[in-house]
Amino acid sequence: MIRVLVVDDHAVVRSGLVQLMDGRDGLEAAGEAADGDEAIARALELRPDVVLMDLSMPHGKDGLSATSELKKLLPDVAVLILTMHDDEEYLFRAIHSGASGYVLKSAPYEELLGAVRHVADGQAYLSPAATKRLMSDYLDKARSGEFAGSFESLSDREREILAKVAQGYSNKEIAEQLFISVKTVESHKSNLMDKLDLRTRPDLVKYAAKKGLLNFD
Numbered sequence: 001m002i003r004v005l006v007v008d009d010h011a012v013v014r015s016g017l018v019q020l021m022d023g024r025d026g027l028e029a030a031g032e033a034a035d036g037d038e039a040i041a042r043a044l045e046l047r048p049d050v051v052l053m054d055l056s057m058p059h060g061k062d063g064l065s066a067t068s069e070l071k072k073l074l075p076d077v078a079v080l081i082l083t084m085h086d087d088e089e090y091l092f093r094a095i096h097s098g099a100s101g102y103v104l105k106s107a108p109y110e111e112l113l114g115a116v117r118h119v120a121d122g123q124a125y126l127s128p129a130a131t132k133r134l135m136s137d138y139l140d141k142a143r144s145g146e147f148a149g150s151f152e153s154l155s156d157r158e159r160e161i162l163a164k165v166a167q168g169y170s171n172k173e174i175a176e177q178l179f180i181s182v183k184t185v186e187s188h189k190s191n192l193m194d195k196l197d198l199r200t201r202p203d204l205v206k207y208a209a210k211k212g213l214l215n216f217d
Contacts, residue, residue: 002120003030005048007039007066008082009057017052017082024113036061040070043077049120053099055083055090064097064212071098078119082112086129093212101125151196151211158192159213165189165201166208 006017006029014032021029030048033039037060043051051070055063067079080101081094094102100119103112104127111127118125154162157178164174171189175182198204 001028002026002050002116003028003046003048004116005030005039005043005046005051006032007034007036007051007057007063008032008054009034009059013054020109020113021116027113027116035059036063036066036069039066040073043070043074047074048077050116051077051079052082052116053079055081055085055094064093067094067099068097078122080115080119080125089210089212091126096212103127104129153195154192155188158188158195161185161188162192162204162208163213166205166213 004021004027006014006021008014008017011034014034018029018032021027030046031042033042035057039051039053040061051067053063053067057063061069063081063083067081070077070079078100079098080103081099082103082105083090084105085091086104091102101115101124103115103125107115107127107129115125115127151159160178161174164177169177171182171185175185178185193199193204196207198207
């Protein structure tokens with residue numbers, strides 16, 4: 001039996017999803033939660049196999065923050081994102097936070113149920129609609145040459161320094177944390193700002209926030 005915790009800020013949506021899970025062979029609604037904070041508490045209490053997580057919840061933690069924290073506390077629990085957002089930023093950030101799958105709320109019930117079974121079995125699942133949109137956006141950007149100045153052009157070290165600069169660390173503090181010289185930090189910082197066409201620290205912070213890099217743990 002696959003036990004599913006349903007997380008959504010709309011009571012009507014939660015109720016419908018709970019009924020859907022309880023009415024199918026091999027699935028059981030273990031419980032429900034209205035926001036990210038409650039989701040974490042309920043997951044720790046109920047130990048479900050899958051957490052069906054909404055992204056946009058106005059109260060408490062949002063779905064991305066809750067997913068990230070939940071995966072640290074219960075790494076064996078699969079998180080399946082169920083959302084109306086079909087753009088690549090949310091998809092990448094969801095995967096980065098530890099989600100095993102991403103399904104759109106416009107998907108048929110059978111697709112959602114199949115996705116639940118996939119992630120419960122340790123597999124990854126991406127909604128065909130989201131994947132199609134992602135590939136379309138990727139091809140458009142590739143054709144336009146947009147990747148030449150994008151996040152994908154940064155090295156791993158440049159991405160690491162981007163995050164730390166945006167989090168407020170000084171060049172000296174970054175150098176000490178990464179065991180490199182201040183001059184090397186300054187060089188990486190200059191290179192990444194040139195690649196991204198950014199000019200100021202506030203620009204860096206905004207860009208890092210958009211990419212989901214502002215993790216202050």
